Amino acid sequence: GLxxxxxxxxxxxxxxINPLDEMIAGTYSADKLMTTFGEYQYSNAIVFFMRLVCSxxxxxxxxxxxxxxxxxxxxxxxxxxxxxxxxxxxxxxLQIIGLCQAMGVPLRIEYLDRSDGPVNHHDFxxxxxxxxxxxxxxxxxxxxxxx
Numbered sequence: 001g002l003x004x005x006x007x008x009x010x011x012x013x014x015x016x017i018n019p020l021d022e023m024i025a026g027t028y029s030a031d032k033l034m035t036t037f038g039e040y041q042y043s044n045a046i047v048f049f050m051r052l053v054c055s056x057x058x059x060x061x062x063x064x065x066x067x068x069x070x071x072x073x074x075x076x077x078x079x080x081x082x083x084x085x086x087x088x089x090x091x092x093x094l095q096i097i098g099l100c101q102a103m104g105v106p107l108r109i110e111y112l113d114r115s116d117g118p119v120n121h122h123d124f125x126x127x128x129x130x131x132x133x134x135x136x137x138x139x140x141x142x143x144x145x146x147x
Contacts, residue, residue: 012052
């Protein structure tokens with residue numbers, strides 16, 4: 001109901017879900033995963049599907065996300081059309097939070113700046129037990145791995 005036709009996104013869904021089903025079944029090797037993610041058509045289909053998931057979630061939860069866009073003068077629909085759905089756009093904090101919430105995966109963003117003191121962090125949702133950790137340096141996010 002958010003303006004997307006099921007047939008139009010089914011291909012992207014299949015490209016994303018089929019490898020996950022095979023991984024769960026134990027029939028998807030690490031080599032095959034690297035090959036799949038390295039092929040332009042497959043990796044872009046997965047990325048685009050995740051962008052659609054994020055777009056749908058941001059629109060469905062408009063009351064939660066609209067206040068973050070007030071300074072930009074955009075509606076949530078305008079924002080997702082211009083900044084979330086296009087493949088060539090950089091992903092910012094709003095998209096990261098939206099996708100993690102849509103997927104039900106808790107997230108922590110560590111903020112590295114030039115301020116004195118310990119590194120600040122925010123958990124999304126608050127009080128959640130993060131499964132994904134990102135490092136934010138002004139203008140860039142890096143994925144952090146536990147050692």
